[in-house]
């Protein structure tokens with residue numbers, strides 16, 4: 001047993017009400033940490049209020065000690081990372097969105113396309129139960145590279161990590177998508193909906209997605225931009241540029257779509273970043 005401690009009655013009531021409302025102990029501990037409570041003291045208080053052995057709370061210590069990371073939005077008109085200079089062509093605050101010119105060189109774009117071409121398959125989405133599915137809303141073909149699978153991919157991952165201050169191991173494997181005329185990705189969110197039954201499974205490793213970087217590997221002859229309907233904004237797909245946007249779950253301003261390609265073809269490389277290290281290389 002742990003020694004009895006004096007607990008403010010309002011805090012006691014709040015812990016009881018919060019757990020009764022269906023929030024788990026990690027949520028309670030995280031909220032207390034955000035309010036300034038020392039994590040060790042919080043565990044003792046929660047154990048006392050819920051009449052649990054203190055040891056039962058230790059399992060939650062790591063989760064609370066490592067709150068989810070947020071990306072750092074590039075600010076200057078030009079940033080040099082890993083010896084590569086990127087121009088910030090447009091900044092929007094909600095969602096935090098940047099159009100990044102020259103994130104990739106022409107050679108890098110061409111090499112990614114040639115590495116991906118023989119491995120393309122129908123692109124999938126994640127269904128509400130967390131399973132990959134064929135989806136009429138997403139008609140392109142795609143493939144995933146493993147993290148740091150080849151030096152080119154590793155170099156790009158490191159560039160994104162340095163630019164945004166999010167370690168490369170928080171990234172899902174780089175996805176390449178290929179769209180032909182008429183193909184598109186209808187409006188959607190990249191964050192996972194906590195209300196969906198598959199949420200726990202999808203976020204068990206890496207936690208929630210926090211940001212996306214959609215890099216354009218070519219310039220489609222017509223169409224194929226990335227639209228943000230909530231912001232009346234369409235980013236034009238241009239070889240070597242990218243749109244970066246950050247979000248939290250529930251953030252509706254990050255609603256976006258890959259508009260149909262009207263002429264020619266469109267190639268993109270997408271990097272999704274998680275709030276915690278993500279080790280698997282397969283995702284949708």
Ligand SMILES: O=C(O)CCC(=O)C(=O)O
Nearest residue numbers: 185214225226257258270
């Ligand atoms: O194709 C695009 O422009 C957007 C792609 C996209 O929304 C995604 O892969 O999540």
